[in-house]
Amino acid sequence: MTNSGDEVLKIVQDMQEVVEQMRLDDIEENPNSQDEMFTCSACGKTAPYAGSIQYGEYRLCNSCVLYAEVGFKLKKLENIADMIKAMEDKRLEELCDYIKADEQAQKN
Numbered sequence: 001m002t003n004s005g006d007e008v009l010k011i012v013q014d015m016q017e018v019v020e021q022m023r024l025d026d027i028e029e030n031p032n033s034q035d036e037m038f039t040c041s042a043c044g045k046t047a048p049y050a051g052s053i054q055y056g057e058y059r060l061c062n063s064c065v066l067y068a069e070v071g072f073k074l075k076k077l078e079n080i081a082d083m084i085k086a087m088e089d090k091r092l093e094e095l096c097d098y099i100k101a102d103e104q105a106q107k108n
């Protein structure tokens with residue numbers, strides 16, 4: 001069974017609202033959560049705790065939570081390890097950017 005484009009769009013929009021609401025709830029509960037940072041297990045970016053979710057041993061940033069939840073809904077991902085694997089290139093990219101920025105900083 002395949003999802004039509006409209007269905008996918010609807011799922012993404014619905015999840016976007018859910019995930020954004022989670023972020024706002026986190027901030028309401030603990031205002032510091034938007035300033036406290038961690039490194040996302042999926043994309044490798046430094047992200048605020050607000051709106052992040054701990055899935056077993058992994059913690060995902062707000063944007064990755066959206067990808068993961070949409071992936072689960074569309075049955076593109078079986079579990080969070082699939083998601084982490086799917087994001088591998090993204091993490092590498094992020095790491096390379098970090099190394100480049102570091103090199104740049106050392107030159108100056």
Ligand SMILES: [Zn+2]
Binds near residue numbers: 040047060062064
């Ligand atoms: Zn992330």
